[in-house]
Amino acid sequence: MVNRTRRALFSATIFLAACGVAGSVFGGVSAQSATDESALRDSMKSFTNVYAVVEQNYADKLDNDKIDKAIYDGAIPGMLRVLDPHSSFHDPKDFAQMREDQHGKYYGVGMQIQPQGEKIVVVAPFEGTPSYKAGIRPGDVILAVDGKTTEHMDSTAVASMLKGPRGTHVSVTMGREGTAKPLVFDLIRDEIPRYSVDIAFQIKPGIGYIHVTNFMETTSHEVQAALDKFGPINGLLIDLRGNPGGLLNEAVNVSDKFLQKGDIVVSQRGRAFPDQVYRAPSGSNVKYPIVVLVNRNTASAAEIVSGALQDHDRALIVGETTFGKGLVQTVFPIAENTGLALTTFHYYTPSGRLIQRNYDGVSLYDYYYARQGALPANNTNTEVKLTDSGRTVYGGGGITPDEKIAELKSDxxxxxxxxxxxxxxxxxxxxxxxxxxxxxxxxxxxxxxxxxxxxxxxxxxxxxxxxxxxxxxxxxxxxxxxxxxxxxxxxxxxxxxxDPQISKALTFMPEALALENHTLPAQQKTQTASK
Structure with a gap:
């Protein structure tokens, strides 16, 4: 009972901290009136009273796991979901994973795995890692880790067993088609880098292609390394399809490689903190045409890059209208390795376009999966702005491409x-x-x-x-x-x-060159949002 009470008090503390640091939840801590404080205390009292009734009267015994689920998966996410689709609470496991994703590295053996039926199968070992060097192949079935069978395990549990301190050994037993007996690999764990630029090559003579999967601490360095590897080029295709975003400063640093020094990359405006304007800190003198390929799952930091290059007429944006995620989350560490990712700002492109699309009265399912494409030109909520050269662009619903490329659909x-x-x-x-x-x-x-x-x-x-x-x-x-x-x-x-979308995107390189030279035809400078 004492342990459960401590958990309840801890959870209530998180709840209070979430409300307190937010400001936007209850009207701002720094200028809160006595009435506001009273309302907050009443809300907290209601929460703890409900918890006490549940703890004392629920039909099943409330063990620690159920308490954690009630708080971490119920009370706190429920509160945040009322605010917007992107504010979220990270329990210790999620918080650790988020930090790992941002750092772009972890310690393990370096293989991508997935369930296939009742088996855990290697999708691919990452090049240069212990798994790759040992000769593990895609399709190998992980039978055991350190002698412990993987039967009835999910891929997350197996991945956790494969991770560990650098320099430690792990024994992995594999089944392989065409091999009569299981193969046993003694692997030494090492630092495993996670690359956000997973492929970069000259897709046509003189035309570089870079695919950026997300924006983490190493992304701008990876992009620069790819550009250095290309040498002199006559054009560049940046593929941001499916890129969910990531770190704001890396979006700024990547944009900086193609803009002039001092160009605005993005602005963020909120209520509890001063507005901020981020500019290209160094700038670049590269003059080749750039095409940026986006789709409906291009979001957040990837939309910042797309919007900045479009507003400054530095790149032709092609593909589908992007996701429209322009809410900025600040991560507040709470306690016991938990964190609150709370929306504190809105993103605006250099021309003043709001990236975020409307989410009022929309279910989470519809917001993420059943949304429509570009906003119609006659939508009164659509913001009309101008690029540096006077081209018309639209805000309030993601980044609308300059040229549409149809979504790939399977048969x-x-x-x-x-x-x-x-x-x-x-x-x-x-x-x-x-x-x-x-x-x-x-x-x-x-x-x-x-x-x-x-x-x-x-x-x-x-x-x-x-x-x-x-x-x-x-x-x-x-x-x-x-x-x-x-x-x-x-x-x-x-x-x-x-890829047909990539092939189509490459055909727009002449238009990107005309944009770079500020010689686009007049009709393209007055495009409509429904184009």
């Missing part, structure tokens, strides 16, 4: 093959008695072997299905084989070279 065959891990499992099967070189051509004979494999796995298809998707099938087979044989980067390169 029935693609869905079936991916649901059954057909390419992944075919790669295991094929490489059990074959090797491939970088000169590999996916010819008719290899396609026939793939078809035979599908039949052996009882995966239904027709020859017409394959013919209608032949380019996709060939590129996916090659990408999976290259991932296993040469590493993830080579596999991603094959996928990028096939």
């Amino acid at each position: 029935h065959l693609q869905d079936i093959l991916l649901q059954h891990y057909a390419f992944f499992n075919f790669t295991k099967h094929y490489l059990s008695d074959h090797t491939v070189t970088k000169e590999l051509v996916v010819d008719d004979a290899l396609i026939q072997q793939f078809k035979d494999f599908l039949k052996s796995e009882k995966i239904e298809y027709t020859d017409k299905d394959i013919a209608d998707n032949l380019d996709w099938v060939k590129s996916t087979i090659k990408a999976e084989l290259f991932t296993t044989q040469f590493g993830q980067a080579e596999g991603m390169r094959i996928r990028a070279e096939w």
